[in-house]
Amino acid sequence: MDRDLRRHGRELLTVRQTSGARLAGRRQPLPFVACTLAAVVVGVSLVSMNADAFRSAGSFDLRAILLTLVRVDDPLSLFVVGIAVLLVCGWAERLMGGARTLLAYAVGGVVTSVAGLTVGAGESHLFPTVPLGEMPVTGASPLPALLVVAMAASCFAGALWRRRVRGVCLLLAVTMFLYSASASDLFALLALPVGLGLGMLAGGQRATMRVQRSSRHEVRVLLCALTAITAMGPIVATLWGSGAGLLSVYGWLSYDPIVVADGVVCVAGSALVPCPDAASFSEVQAHAGWIAVLPLLVLLVAAWGILRGQLAALGVAMAVNMLIYAGMSALFIVWEPDTLALLARVRGTDADGVWQTLVGFAVGAVVPLGVAVTLFLSRRAVSVAPTSKALRTFLTTVALAAAATVAVSFAGGLAAADHFSPRLTPETLWRDAPLRLLPPSLVPGEWVHAAPATPLAQALWYLPPLVFWLVCVAATVRLVMRPQSVRADEDRARVREMVQRGCGSLGFMATWPGNAYWFAPGADAGFAYRPHGGVAVTLGGAFGGDRGRPEIGAAFVEFCGDNGWTPVFYSVDDAAADALGGLGWQRTRVADEAILDPQTWTPAGKKRQDVRTATNRAQREGVLAQWVSWGTLALGDRVQIREISEGWVADKSVPEMGFTLGTVDEAADPAARLMLARDASGRIIAVTTWIPAFGAHGLCGYTLDVMRRRHDAMNGVVEFLVGAAVEQLRADGCTMLSLSGSPLAPNRVDDGEAPSAVDRLLETSSWLLEPAYGFRSLAAFKKKFQPDLRPLWMVYPDATHLPAVALALLRCYVPGLDVARAARLAARMRRSRRSSIARV
Structure with a gap:
């Protein structure tokens, strides 16, 4: 046995020792198509900036369409587009090859251009009074073509990046179209189905109507993207002014109603301070509209907190979105078309049609409401609660800032009443002071009863809301970013x-x-x-x-x-x-823990043949084992591990579990370790995570937590990783390696007695969950190593508590589970079980 032990140890040690040198020598090939496309775009753009001939062709001319796909007219935009071509096309080239990438860019760009020109022409004829965007007059720019490439490449990506790329592309395209609606945004929207269709025609994975499950981490990523991108939409509308999109009404919210008409300060839309018919208009403070961006900065900070799983950030995001919903609903009721027309004259733009403006306000109210509802329904993925002190500090800070803003506005208005037109009265101040909590451009002109006529009055008008929202941004940053804000x-x-x-x-x-x-x-x-x-x-x-x-x-x-x-x-x-x-109390056996002694365990013996076969095959195929911690991994390695895990979660018919079943999130703990399997190209094909176990004298070993593998990984790769972990722990002097328990799959001792009620409950649960989680298959896998099986018990007062205990256990493993969700979960498990039996 000692001879077999030493020989097996030398084999695994050789595999691990060669991993560093082999990985260091690997280089990714240069993305030829991506570099060529970037060079063509830069070259053609630089030439076309000074050549009118490039702009002479008709909009439906194929030559003009092809030229627009590789031409950018602005130097700054050219720099951004050049980087985007290298990144997007380089990523796509690695996934689906250079030929498919070039085909997606060229053919997809042409198809998108023709579709956009056709849709634009049809929309101008069918809806001439309600414009939904700018009329395209030429082909698509490089950005829609890159969206085609990204969507096509997503068909060749794993579950993680397929979902992320499609979700981000969809959010970006829809947001830009709704808020800006330039011709390029129409092309970007049409690029999504074009890219998806090309990807499937090129041999990628077909799109499915089934919603793939996501891990809690991935749900947080998607919620963060939703919050951040929808927060950026109004900023886009502010930059574009009135814009042409359906939600371009947000651009009107950057228009300050306090204007100067031929030297007289007045309020657009106000009945008390009306603006006379004047030859020229100008804003009192041209940059006042940017104060309205500060609430959106609060949303961006909250988006980062959602990504980190913080409940406080989720609450802030829901609250701000609901405030935006309430404000947009109020504006829909209060604002009049004449006010919009006057503001358009101030900015020197044309007011959109009345119907588009009204529809825009309605949709503009629905969007933040939809975001808030989505965040609320997905709250189970965000579980890190704030401390009472941190939450109390945040609420107190915001409340005191609001009170101070109202007080300063009221007291300042009394002191400088003569600096407003008409003169402010205490009754007017009492009614208008709370409006100082709103950014000035968000206050409807119909609600303004006096205009700030002097610099002092203007300071009292603009500075209080600016300071208040800066305090709100700072308080949110403190709540989300400080580690001391997290409970426990x-x-x-x-x-x-x-x-x-x-x-x-x-x-x-x-x-x-x-x-x-x-x-x-x-x-x-x-x-x-x-x-x-x-x-x-x-x-x-x-x-x-x-x-x-x-x-x-x-x-x-x-x-x-x-x-x-x-x-x-x-x-x-x-x-x-x-x-x-x-x-x-009573106790029942709920699992069996598989224990190995690294100092004495050996793969010798007929029953451990699978472990020896896996090690030998790994050597033949160049698969390497690597013992690392999460903090030492490169970003690309972490992404690969997330992708493997998401692929596993997406294939399950039930939600990702917790409690005694860890996830990749727990592997990020500095005390945890990972044993990775890399193929000959350096790609991670399997991962196991290990948590430390401590005895009376310190660290004594590790416990297996997560096992994940790619669908195309070699057979036996997990057995190979467990064997490598045994050798690693032996070298480190550890005396215990636990393969953890196998929940709901205990080896019940047949003592001749009928199984108890709890045994029958465990048996039924194991039978239902087997197709989804394979607990019994997991127990059979661990038996390959011939471990020492030690029982794990549940100790409880008496059998009368079992129904409540069973529901509590389900809620531990599936956070947020209620009776209705439990019924739906049981129905899915039964269907999964029936389909599994039918396949057999």
């Missing part, structure tokens, strides 16, 4: 220290987000638990140096009783279950 961070830091003084193989899971903590008074011990529906479910046994003391469990039971909870000790080992024996 201090407790988790304490837990991290305590688990290092003693915990079970699952004890490090106590440091994961989503847990609540109880610390034993006067002892170095504690429990991580999750309360659901009056049941407090612990995550494993106690942790800390005193975790084995019998009175610790009794003290936790007393704590739960004081809070009206029924305690349940879940996934506890024999030692922890025995320590709870004094309670006199």
Whole structure:
């Protein structure tokens, strides 16, 4: 056995030692088509900037269409487009090859141009009084062609990037079309189906109507993109002024109603301070409209917080969107077409049709409402709660800033009443002071009762809302960015220290987000638990140096009783279950933990043939094992790992689970480790993640958490990674490697007695979940290593609590689960089970 152990160790050690040199020597080939296209775009653009001949062809002329696909008229835009061509086409070339990339750019660009010219001509004839965008007069620019390439390449990408690329392209194209609606934006919108069709015709994955599931991390990415891009839309409208898009009405919100007509300060749309018929108009403060951008900056900060999973950021984003919805609804009711016409004269633009303006206000109110509703419905993916102190500080800061703004506006208005026209009265100030919380350009002229006629009055008009929204931006940044704002961070830091003084193989899971903590008074011990529906479910046994003391469990039971909870000790080992024996409670076997000793384990033997075969095949195919931490990985490696994980989640018929089942998010912990498998090209084809386990004398080993592989990875790649992990732990002097438990798949001892009610419940749950999660298949996989199987127990008061315990466990594994969602989940699992049986 020692000879086999040493030989197998040398094989895996050789594979790992050669990985660094081989990976360092790999170079990605230069994207030839991307570089060529970028050079053509730059060359043609530089020549065409000084050559009128390039602009002489007709709009439906093929030569003109081809030239517009590789021509940019502005030097700054040319720089941006050149970089975009290199990035987008370079990415597409790696996915679908140079020929398909060139075909998508050229053919897709021509098809998009013809479609856009046709749609523009038809729209001008069918809806002449309600323009929905600028009429295109020539072919598409390089940007719509790049959207075609990106959409086509997404058909060849994995689940992660396929969803991200399509989602971002759709949001960008729709946002630009609704807010700006230039001819290029129409082409960009049409480029999406054109690119998708070309990608499928070129051999990529066909689009499906089935909504693919996303991990909680990916849901946060998509929510962040939705919040950020919809926040950028009004900024685009502000830059474009009135614009031509259906939501170009947001551009009107950058128009200050306080104007100067032939030297007289007046208010556009006001009945008390009307503007006379004048030859010339100008704004009092030309840049006042940019104050309206500050609430959108709050949304951008909140988008970053949503990406980090912060509930406070989600709440801020929903609140701001609802405020925008309320404001747009009020403007839809209050604003009059005559006011818009006057503002158009001030800016020197033409007012759009009345119907387009009214429809734009209605749609402009629906968009933020839709975003707020989407954020609310997806709130389960955002679970990091703020501390009470941080939330209280944020709300207090905003409230004090609002009160100070109103007070300063009221007091300043009284002191400078004569500087307004007409003179301000206390009644008018009392009515108008709260309006100073709004950016000046968002105040309808119909609501303004006096115009600031002097510089002092103008300072009192513009500075208070500017300062208020700057404070709101700063308060949001503080709430979202400060680590101290996150609840349980201090407790988790304490837990991290305590688990290092003693915990079970699952004890490090106590440091994961989503847990609540109880610390034993006067002892170095504690429990991580999750309360659901009056049941407090612990995550494993106690942790800390005193975790084995019998009175610790009794003290936790007393704590739960004081809070009206029924305690349940879940996934506890024999030692922890025995320590709870004094309670006199019932216990049932819920899983079997597979344990290996790295110092003695060997792949020898017939039953471990699969492990030896996987190692030999890895050597033949050049597959390398790499033991790393998340922080040392390059950005590209992290993206590959996310992509592998998202592909796994997308294939499941049920949501991604948590509690004792980790995700890639937990692998980012500095104490966790990853064992990666790279193929001969350096691509990551499989990943396993490992969490540390601590004994009385410190780190004693690692526990397997996540296993993910690409669909085209070699057979046995995960077995190869587990074998490599054994060798790594042996070299590090560790004495324990846990393959973790197999939930809902315990080896029930046949003692001749009929199974209990909880055993039958576990059996049914295992049967339903098997097609979706394969718990029994997972248990069979772990048996390949011939581990020492140790039972994990659930200790509970008595059988009368089992229905509530079962629902609480479901809510632990599937956060946010309610009765209705549980029924739908059970129905999906039954359908998945029936389809699995039918395939067999």
